[in-house]
Amino acid sequence: MTWGCQMNEEDSEQMGLFLERMGYRAAVSAEEADVVLLNTCSVRSKPEEKVWSELGRLREIKQQRPHMLLGVCGCMAQVESDMLRRRAPYIDIILGTGNLGALPELVKTARSGKTATAHASVPAKHNFVALTALGLPPRKGKVVSDIPERIAERKPKHKAHVPIMYGCDKFCTFCIVPHTRGRERSRPTADILAEIKALALSGTKEITLLGQTVNSYGKNLPDGRVPFAHLLKEINEIPGIERIRFTSPYPRDFNEELIEQIGSLTHVCEHVHLPLQVGDNALLAEMHRGYTVEEYCAIVEKLRCSVPGLALTTDIMLGFPGETEQQFQNTLHLIKQIRFDSAFMFAYSPRPGTPAALRADQVEQKTKIARLNQLIALQNSITAEINAEWVGKEVEVLVDGVSTRDPHRFSGYTRTLKLVHFTIPHHSGPPQQWRGELVQVHIQEAHLTGFLGEWRPAKTG
Ligand code: SF4
Incomplete structure (x- = not known):
């Protein structure tokens, strides 16, 4: 099971490949698995709570x-190994971030421990459920400093994530990320x-470059330094x-050359996820973000x-310690001004070990919830207006397969990540043939989360 960011999803895929090399294959459920890995996230308190609840079930x-x-792997394993051992002594493996290659050895060690205590011998083929990402062996305070070992030969698929950098400065x-990664x-x-x-x-058509501050x-x-713009060009x-695609870039790391390349390189998609966090200069400074509202707007x-046709998405955090009503209103004002296509919106939750968690002026939970509701309502109305403008247009879609919501439809994403x-109509081939194809779709209906449309044959001549 995997919680958290795309980097964690990528780490989980890698863990699965390492386990496959050991002879394991994917299990349908934890009840049938011989190895269950929880790949955890520490960015907010909610995913951590879910891990504790899942541990109780397991x-x-x-x-x-x-x-x-x-x-237990990933960020929680990296920063909370002592607590995990104390509260859940039944855990066999703790593996922090940045050390995927240690997994086979840890599994072998844990397995020999089990055999030594006279449990049933392990069958020739094992099942596994990989729940998420990895890290270092549990040595509290150890700095993650290596490039993780990876299996480069991946299974053929039409789109893939490729990590290009790790950690954050x-x-x-x-x-908490610089501490966990x-x-x-x-x-x-x-x-x-x-x-x-x-x-x-092997047939991949779309790649997403991953990094905490990818640009x-x-x-x-x-x-010597290879600028991100040059990498895109290659x-x-x-x-x-x-x-x-690439995610997530950091506002301060944009420069003229990169902006120009995003516009001119034909295969770079017209979508940028540009985390804002808040629309108030004093709060941005307290967050140590290194840019002002004016600098962000200039980018x-x-x-x-x-x-042309750029879709812009963002992250917004509310309820940072000391956030006043006026500062929150400044954020809303900026959102109205910029008009993002969509936003990942969340309330601040203190992360132990970070400076903001030590502040005495934490915002009350009920204020955070009220602000979050206000923020979501505003962003939803903007998203609905922007999406409505697409009705009647034709867009290129990379087909993922049959829609999970409706077996009579296919689904996929536009270049703008919609x-x-x-x-x-009248298709004759089996659905699998459409997976991985780039097709034209006429948009008929717009919704908050995307569109409904109809396939159009490619124009010839
Ligand atoms: S840029 Fe800031 S928010 Fe993003 S991972 Fe680094 S420390 Fe965390």
Whole structure:
């Protein structure tokens, strides 16, 4: 089970590949699995609460099936290994972030421990449920500093995530990530390009470059800094790669060259997720974000000039310690002014070990909830207005397959990362043939979460 960001999803995929190499295969449920891994997230308190509740459920399963290995991986394992051991001594494996390659060894060790205590011998083929990401062996305070070992040969798929850098050097005062994922490290450019070329040869059409501050890519490379804009340019040349995405860029790390490349490179999609957090300069300074509202707006303006049809999404945090009603209103005002296509909105929750968590002026929970509701209502109305403008237009969709909501429709995403469910009149081929195809869709209805439409045959001549 995986909680958290796309980096965690990518780590979970890697963990699955490591386990497959050991002879495991995916299990349908924890009740049938021989290894269950929870890949955890510490960015907010909610995902942590879910892990504790899941551990309680898995403990009961483990009592019935004592040979089942239970592992906790990812950010919680990185920063809270002592607490995990204390509160859940039945956990067999604790694996923090940044050390995926240690998983096989830890599984072997845990398994031999089980055999030594005279539990049933392990069957030749094991099942696993990979629930998430990895980290270092549980040594509290150890700094995550390596590039994680990876399995580059992936299963063929039409879209793939490719991590290009790990960790973060920004130390925003509310954020635990630099503590859980360590300082910034970039993967060598040649490794990234080789991985993407191999993906393209196996049929991948869309790649998403991943990093905590993805556009600061290139620092500390042995051959000298390779700017993110140059990396995009190289990837844009790889035959077969039709769409290039990246997440999440950091506002301060945009420059003129990068903005220009996003607009001119044909395969770079017209979508940027640009985390704002708040629309108030005093709060931005207290958060240690390193930009002002005016600087953020200048980047938005340049991006919109350079990239016609750009979809802009963001992260908004409310209820940071000391946030006044006026400061919250400043955020709402800025949202009305910028008009994001959509936003990931959440209330601040104190993360132990971060400076903001120590502040005495925490905002009351009921105030946070009221502000969150106000924020969601505003953003939803903007999203609905922006989406309505797409009705009657034709868009390119990369097909993911049959829609999970309606078996009579297919679904996929536009270049602007909008979800489209669409029908195919009189189609004769089996649905699988559409997966991974780039098709044209006529938009008929707009909703908050995406569109309904109808497939249009490609124009010829
Ligand atoms: S940039 Fe700030 S919010 Fe983003 S991961 Fe780094 S410290 Fe956290």
